[in-house]
Amino acid sequence: HRAALAQLLAALGPEHPATLNPRINLAIALFGQDRIDEAGAEFAQVRVDATRLLGEGHPLLGPVLTNHAAVLWRQRRYPEARVGFERALAIKEATLGPDHVGLATTLSNLAGVMGDQGELAAAAPLLRRALALYDRTAPAAGPDPRVVEPLVNLVLTELELGDPAATADAARASAVATALAGPAGADAPSVFFPRVLVGWAQLAAGDPRAAARTLAPLPRHPGFAEAWAGEQLELLHAQARAAAASGAPAAQLRALLALAEPLLAADDLSPRRRALVERERAALAAALR
Numbered sequence: 291h292r293a294a295l296a297q298l299l300a301a302l303g304p305e306h307p308a309t310l311n312p313r314i315n316l317a318i319a320l321f322g323q324d325r326i327d328e329a330g331a332e333f334a335q336v337r338v339d340a341t342r343l344l345g346e347g348h349p350l351l352g353p354v355l356t357n358h359a360a361v362l363w364r365q366r367r368y369p370e371a372r373v374g375f376e377r378a379l380a381i382k383e384a385t386l387g388p389d390h391v392g393l394a395t396t397l398s399n400l401a402g403v404m405g406d407q408g409e410l411a412a413a414a415p416l417l418r419r420a421l422a423l424y425d426r427t428a429p430a431a432g433p434d435p436r437v438v439e440p441l442v443n444l445v446l447t448e449l450e451l452g453d454p455a456a457t458a459d460a461a462r463a464s465a466v467a468t469a470l471a472g473p474a475g476a477d478a479p480s481v482f483f484p485r486v487l488v489g490w491a492q493l494a495a496g497d498p499r500a501a502a503r504t505l506a507p508l509p510r511h512p513g514f515a516e517a518w519a520g521e522q523l524e525l526l527h528a529q530a531r532a533a534a535a536s537g538a539p540a541a542q543l544r545a546l547l548a549l550a551e552p553l554l555a556a557d558d559l560s561p562r563r564r565a566l567v568e569r570e571r572a573a574l575a576a577a578l579r
Contacts, residue, residue, distance in 0.1 A: 291316040307343050310336060310350065318357060326364050333358035349385045352378050356396050363399070366560070368407050375400035391427045394420040398440040401447070406560040410447050417444040433469040438484070441466070445487045449494055450566075460484070460491040482513025486525050493528060498535035505529045509549075519556035520563070526550035527570050534577050547574060 295312040302308055317332035337354050344350055359374030379396045386392050401416035420440045428434040441463040448456035464484040471478030476485070489504035508514060508525055517525075530546040550571075559567065 291319055305343065307340075307350075310340050310343070310354075313339075314354060314357070317361075321357070321361060326361060330358070330361040330365065333361055347381055347384060349381065352381045352385065352392075352396070355381065356399065359403075360399060363403055363406075368403055372400065372403045372407070375403060389423070389426075391423045394423040394436070394440070397423075398443060401440075402443055405443070405447055406562055408562055410451050414444065414447050414451065414453070417447065433466045435466075435470050438463060438467055438470070438480075442484065442487065445491065449487075449490055452494070454495065456487075457491045457495050460487040464488050477512055479511075479513035479516045482508065482511050482517055483521055485511070486521070486528065489532070490528050493532050493535070498532045502529070502532040502536055502538070505532060518558045519553050520559040520567075523550055523553035523556055523559075523567060526553070527567060527574070530574050531570070534574060540578055543574065543578060547571070 291312045295309060295316065298306070298309045298312060313332065313336045317329045317336060320329035320332060333354065337351075337358055340348070340350055340354050355374045355378035359371045359378065362368075362371035362374060375396055379393065379400060382390070382393050382396060397416045397420040401413040401420070404410075404413040404416070417440050421437055421444065424434055424436045424440070428437075441459055445456050445460045445463060447453075448459060464481065464487070467481045467484040468476050468478070471481055475481075485504065485508060489501045489508070492498075492504060493501035505525065505528055509522075509529075514522060514525075526546050526549050530543050530550070533543050533546060554567075554571075
């Protein structure tokens with residue numbers, strides 16, 4: 291991407307709009323390498339230059355703003371990320387129309403930031419809107435891989451809101467992930483977290499024994515080792531909640547909390563979800579007294 295940019299700069303000069311695309315691609319590549327601060331600086335400058343060269347409402351600003359907001363989200367700069375996603379959504383709605391599938395990713399991301407800010411009731415309709423756009427343009431045969439991420443986020447939101455729709459949505463997320471996994475099926479790493487959600491939904495629906503059966507094999511699942519530390523932590527806490535609610539021996543609950551303890555330092559949870567985990571752990575520890 292740097293080589294392409296150098297050639298375009300030499301041929302067209304720095305004020306030509308054609309130089310923006312390799313810069314966007316470069317920033318995306320940096321982000322993909324977890325070089326977050328470099329990607330953020332590149333996106334910020336591209337955003338300024340694209341606005342100056344093309345105007346505030348140009349369609350190219352949609353993906354630029356979306357990607358820059360994704361970086362800000364990773365940096366936990368939630369208010370700035372939200373503004374970026376909101377501006378990107380407005381541009382996409384104006385240029386593509388409100389029913390275009392190109393809005394779905396931005397809707398899902400905006401909902402994710404709103405969820406991290408605690409605005410769950412407002413985030414859920416955005417996720418449902420994203421899913422509706424994907425369902426409207428789904429392939430004629432086979433599962434649609436685009437629905438997995440917004441479905442997962444919707445289930446997490448519904449669980450916190452106490453919405454019983456979480457049960458059906460978790461089952462759908464697990465079924466789609468399993469179908470997409472091909473020969474590996476339910477053992478594919480990509481199926482791990484959707485299966486966790488099924489167990490959480492069973493627990494929320496008042497069936498801790500079913501939740502315990504669903505969650506028990508997951509620490510040995512191939513996807514456990516590849517999961518974020520925060521996801522591993524939340525799984526073990528869900529197992530502990532299911533054990534406590536189903537009357538399992540105290541020794542089992544203590545063992546699960548001990549397994550989870552080294553994961554408490556995980557830094558991939560948002561501050562709000564970390565607070566939820568800490569309250570949950572305190573409640574579990576109190577149940578042992």
